Amino acid sequence: MLGYQETFLAKAYGCYHESLVVTSDRFEKRIYLPNKNLLKKRVIGSGLFMEEGIKTLRLPTLFDAEPFNKPWLIGLERAVFDFKPDVIIVHDLVSITSIRIARLKSKLPTAKFIFDDHMTYNATRRGWTLLMYKIFRRVFTPMLLKAVDLFVAAVSDETRRFMEEMYAIPARRTVVIPLGVDRSIFRRDLESRAILRNKYKLRDNDIVFLYAGKIIPEKGVHLLVDAGIEMCGRHPNVKLMFVGGSYQAYIEQLRERIRKSGFSNRFVFIEAVPNKQLYQYYNAADVGVWPLQCSISMIEAMSCSLPIIISDKSGTVERVSEGTGMIYREGDANDLRMKMEELVDEHRRKIMSKNAEKYTERLDWNIISEKLLDFLFLDIK
Numbered sequence: 001m002l003g004y005q006e007t008f009l010a011k012a013y014g015c016y017h018e019s020l021v022v023t024s025d026r027f028e029k030r031i032y033l034p035n036k037n038l039l040k041k042r043v044i045g046s047g048l049f050m051e052e053g054i055k056t057l058r059l060p061t062l063f064d065a066e067p068f069n070k071p072w073l074i075g076l077e078r079a080v081f082d083f084k085p086d087v088i089i090v091h092d093l094v095s096i097t098s099i100r101i102a103r104l105k106s107k108l109p110t111a112k113f114i115f116d117d118h119m120t121y122n123a124t125r126r127g128w129t130l131l132m133y134k135i136f137r138r139v140f141t142p143m144l145l146k147a148v149d150l151f152v153a154a155v156s157d158e159t160r161r162f163m164e165e166m167y168a169i170p171a172r173r174t175v176v177i178p179l180g181v182d183r184s185i186f187r188r189d190l191e192s193r194a195i196l197r198n199k200y201k202l203r204d205n206d207i208v209f210l211y212a213g214k215i216i217p218e219k220g221v222h223l224l225v226d227a228g229i230e231m232c233g234r235h236p237n238v239k240l241m242f243v244g245g246s247y248q249a250y251i252e253q254l255r256e257r258i259r260k261s262g263f264s265n266r267f268v269f270i271e272a273v274p275n276k277q278l279y280q281y282y283n284a285a286d287v288g289v290w291p292l293q294c295s296i297s298m299i300e301a302m303s304c305s306l307p308i309i310i311s312d313k314s315g316t317v318e319r320v321s322e323g324t325g326m327i328y329r330e331g332d333a334n335d336l337r338m339k340m341e342e343l344v345d346e347h348r349r350k351i352m353s354k355n356a357e358k359y360t361e362r363l364d365w366n367i368i369s370e371k372l373l374d375f376l377f378l379d380i381k
Contacts, residue, residue: 001038002031003275005118005154005179005296006091010054012369020083021056024071034214034245038272070095080104085111087373093117093144093151093167094136102140105147112376115144116152116177119162120315122293122330137168145173150375152177155294158315175375179296180368181360186279186303188357196284200241200268207344208239210285210306212278212297215246215254215269220292220311220331225254225267227337232263235344243281245272282306287343288325290314291336303360307352309339324356 006021013019025046026032032042046060057079061071070092073079077100080088085108090098093115105113144151144167151174153159160176163169202208209228215221221242228240251269258267270281278297282288282304289309290298294316298308308325310316317327326342329335343349 001274002035002272003278003296003300007052007054007275008180008182008365009089009369009372011052011182012365014054019055020085021051021054022073022076022079022083023056023058024061024073025058026061026071028070034216034247035272036245038245038274070097072096076100077104081107087112087114087376089114089116089372091116091118091154093163093169094119094133099140099143102143102147112149113147114150114152114372114376115148116154117159117163117167118154118179119166120155120158120294121162122311122313122315133166137166141168145169148173150175152372152375155179156316156318162315177368177371177375178363179299180363180365181296181299181303183303183360183364185276186282186300186360188305189279189283192280193283196280200284202239202284203237206237206239207235207287208241208285209287209289209340210241210243210281210301211289211291212243212281212301213290213295215242215244215251217250218293219290221250222254222257223291223331223333223336224289225257226333227340228267229258229261229263230334230337231340232261232266234341238340238344239266239268241268241270241281241285243270243273243278279304286349287340289336289340292330299360299363302356303363305353305357307343307349307356309336309343319359322355322359324352324359 010019010021026043027039032039044058046058049056049058059073059075059079062074063072088101088111090101092098098115151169153163153174153176156178157176160171160174163174164171211221211224213219231238258264278300282301285306287309288298288301288306292311294314298310298319301308302324308320310320310327311330312327313330320327326339328339
């Protein structure tokens, strides 16, 4: 429902191969808490399910492991052996699951092991996390280097550098395969634009800046609120739309800040919606803004012809390297406001809009999934 990479890859592979997703019987806490109104219950239950057309085996958990924030899946090894896989794709290097799967290499010598990671310097936490990385690369990286056939930096070149520095995975062992987009869903749709703008009383000449994702401090939504308040004071036709689940205390702080500004009628907050419905909101907007961290939502918005504004430390600045959007100095709400000012210009937005849609043509999930398997036949060791 939330539209993560794992779901789209599984769908793409399921069209051509026998595919199985092995996961836990519950949602991760950091994902569930901001989205509990959408996801309803955290613990789904164990067993074999068909979820959105994907064959999914949910295993019971022994515990939710902190600080890894990943559960111990009961029966993981047996489930893998029973499926007799030709290819095993593990998402997230630093986890108990990745270590357990790597240990199976000697018992599954003909299977190809692909491990991918999404971390960037901007997204990582500090303090104990850095200590954890040091322990991981000293204790577990040697095992991974022996077991894994292909390491994938599943975001950008920065992810590859991060994997080399933090995990000690040599760059020569890693390929960069970017995140993708389901272009059959995320596309320009003028009918959706008209319906949503009418629903939220947006006029034809209103310029809507949109953020989609978890509304939490780590995403820097407060920076966009501050910049948006300044924009509202300068432009009577600027509106801001936020789509996503949030922590109650944080969103109340944002609403109070907006209330004091006197521009409450210019801000729209919408609870998290299923990923397959997000295209409607992208189409209702004119510019997408992500103040911190990288997000797959950026690509989905671009596929709907939205120019984007992102941080210069997002780890994905290449997404705006082809005239598809702009970057601002991370953490600087005034600089963010200045970049938003530049996209008030309709002519500039139209040019970037076309560039954004064109940029995503090569990022269809069907293309990305084929690249991932193609790399298995290259000698990268």
